[in-house]
Amino acid sequence: MSDVLTVQGLTVSVRDVALVSDVELTVGPGERVGLIGESGSGKSLTALSVLGLLPEDVLAAGSVRLSGVDHELIGADERRMSRVRGRHLAMVFQEPMTALNPTMRVGDQVAEAMLIHRTRSSRRAARIAAAELLELVQLPGVMRTYPHQLSGGQRQRVVLALALANDPALLICDEPTTALDVTVQAMVLDLIMRGVAARESALLFITHDLAVVATVCQRVLVMYGGRVVESGPVTEVFTRPRHRYTEGLIAASDLESADSGPADVGLATSAPRRLPTIPGNVPPAGQFPDGCVFRNRCAHATETCATLPPWTGTPTQGFACHHPAGASDA
Amino acid sequence: MLLRLIERTAVLLVSLAVSSVLVFGFLAVLPGDPARVALGVNASDEAVAELRRQFGLDRPLTTQYFDWLGGMLQGDFGLSYISKAPIGPQITDRFQVTLWLVVTSVVIALVVAAPAGTVMAARHRQLSGLALSALSQVGVAVPAFLAGILLIMVFAVKLGWLPANGWTPPAQDPGMFLRQLVLPALSLGLVQGAVLTRYVRSAVLDVLREDYLRTARAKGLRPFPALWRHGLRNAAVPVVTVLGLQLATLLIGAVVVERVFVIPGLGSLLLDGVSNRDLLVVQDVVMVLVVAVLVVNFLVDLLYVALDPRLRVTR
Structure with missing residues (x-):
């Protein structure tokens, strides 16, 4: 079966400064793929270029193909892209508080998604379908409410309902639970998972939260400095990271090791141990080093790292590092 | 909604009351006697006094104010001092x-x-x-x-x-x-x-x-x-x-x-x-x-x- 989403050589730049370089990415039918990395790693830009909704002065190049759409998405005109958006391809954004029109009833906003693409025969049918969708995200009876009457978690479920309204082949979620209370996160994640499963939609899930990726995704891509530095099945990448950045990211998220202090500080067991962090900060856009983008923060960097590390492995599982973790020469 | 309507109406009524006092007050404190102005500098004091009495300008200011306001509320804008025609x-x-x-x-x-x-x-x-x-x-x-x-x-x-x-x-x-x-x-x-x-x-x-x-x-x-x-x-x-x-x-x-x-x-x-x-x-x-x-x-x-x-x- 062919992939739902195929991204090849995607480069996103603003005034000749590359923000995303050479991203290769595929999502199979019904597959749930995670895209992780720190802020500024290019995750959201990758998603927005698939959707064709980059800010005015930001340009994308490369190739993005979607199954069921017979044209290239990069550079497609508004008329063609508007037929794809919301129909074959839908997105849930990070900030639920501002994602809905404050002056329009929630039910109308969901129904509109179907009316735009004429997937329901009449206004009435669309409204009935909208009520059903809202019930599926456990919001019965909110058709006539306005967004300000709902909480953040409830609004995000409304956004999810309207994203799923036309049974898209691919749902992109960009940090959908980051702005929500922890107690609400699990519910929203569960609804996303159930929503895509019921429609056999593929899912591209963007987050910086490794625990969320582990719950939601089957496969994961790690981004840093606008490049995909490692990819593979979630269990593989999280238990045996190869790229030094992935290794650092996982160590920084590993709260268990932080709780149980290491043996060499036995004298001060009561003192809180420093949480493991990746040294340095993410450089500003366009100021990543040549060659390996991570080398200025990497403890294993050598002179060879000044050249761009080649991709090792298969297109769906591999890494780009000169000195990978777990290798004999490390 | 109703609360806002009541609140806004109250604000409107207060503003109307205050502005009517201001409009009346400004013209009242302007120097010059309207009757004297209407009749011209050569008019006799008797004629001016007569006009003041005729238009009620000899009454206290508060009486004049409420008389003016009450008239306006009933659609009576008074008579012109000059032409004596209803305004x-x-x-x-x-x-x-x-x-x-x-x-x-x-x-x-x-x-x-x-x-x-x-x-x-x-x-x-x-x-x-x-x-x-x-x-x-x-x-x-x-x-x-x-x-x-x-x-x-x-x-x-x-x-x-x-x-x-x-x-x-x-x-x-x-x-x-x-x-x-x-x-x-x-x-x-x-x-x-x-x-x-x-x-x-x-x-x-x-x-x-x-x-x-x-x-x-x-x-x-x-x-x-x-x-x-x-x-x-x-x-x-x-x-x-x-x-x-x-x-x-x-x-x-x-x-x-x-x-x-x-x-x-x-x-x-x-x-x-x-x-x-x-x-x-x-x-x-x-x-x-x-x-x-x-x-x-x-x-x-x-x-x-x-x-x-x-x-x-x-x-």
Whole structure:
């Protein structure tokens, strides 16, 4: 079966400064793929270029193909892209508080998604379908409410309902639970998972939260400095990271090791141990080093790292590092 | 909703009361005796005293104030000190004229500002948007009376397409009414429209940056339909506010434009009243204008609620 989403050589730049370089990415039918990395790693830009909704002065190049759409998405005109958006391809954004029109009833906003693409025969049918969708995200009876009457978690479920309204082949979620209370996160994640499963939609899930990726995704891509530095099945990448950045990211998220202090500080067991962090900060856009983008923060960097590390492995599982973790020469 | 209505009504009533005291007070403390002014410097003291008694000007100020206010509430605007004619009917006639002028100007201002401001916002980085911006800046700088004189020079004097001045009631000759309305309404409306365009532009620019507009695009709406369906109502809230505030400027503009175009509206009545020292006419007209501004702003407040559901407090 062919992939739902195929991204090849995607480069996103603003005034000749590359923000995303050479991203290769595929999502199979019904597959749930995670895209992780720190802020500024290019995750959201990758998603927005698939959707064709980059800010005015930001340009994308490369190739993005979607199954069921017979044209290239990069550079497609508004008329063609508007037929794809919301129909074959839908997105849930990070900030639920501002994602809905404050002056329009929630039910109308969901129904509109179907009316735009004429997937329901009449206004009435669309409204009935909208009520059903809202019930599926456990919001019965909110058709006539306005967004300000709902909480953040409830609004995000409304956004999810309207994203799923036309049974898209691919749902992109960009940090959908980051702005929500922890107690609400699990519910929203569960609804996303159930929503895509019921429609056999593929899912591209963007987050910086490794625990969320582990719950939601089957496969994961790690981004840093606008490049995909490692990819593979979630269990593989999280238990045996190869790229030094992935290794650092996982160590920084590993709260268990932080709780149980290491043996060499036995004298001060009561003192809180420093949480493991990746040294340095993410450089500003366009100021990543040549060659390996991570080398200025990497403890294993050598002179060879000044050249761009080649991709090792298969297109769906591999890494780009000169000195990978777990290798004999490390 | 009901709470807001009660609250706004209370604010309106208090503002009306305060402004009536101010209008009455200002004219009362003006130096010069209205009766002396009306009769001229050569009038005998007896004649002046007689006139003061006749118009009740010899009574205490508070009595005069409540008498004036009570009369106005019943539609009795009093008698002119000069002509001794009732002021009420004059104001009613003149008010209709000014209403035509002002309403037409507001319509012109909106018809100009809404599309121009939206295009300016949507193309704020392109030459066409910048050119429109510059043009509206020029419009903001031109006072209405100057715009009026320029319009007369071009369309009435040079081209002879439209009458330079005058007024015909619509019932008498609708064609002539419209032809005479065009230039004064344009000179008021275009200038107001230029100011309003700036506000429409910034309101639309704000809306364009909103997340819900991106959501609308992600649903599959093209940029313009997305702005139309999801942006306009949100952008209307600040624009309506400005429109309400502009009304005061518009009425001041109407006073001047009525003079330029020789239109028998409230503005002309006010200026005539001032030049004839007919103080009660001045007092009544100013009060009518103040009431108009306050009532329109009251209606604007209610319009917000219709536009923005977040203001409908249900508790």
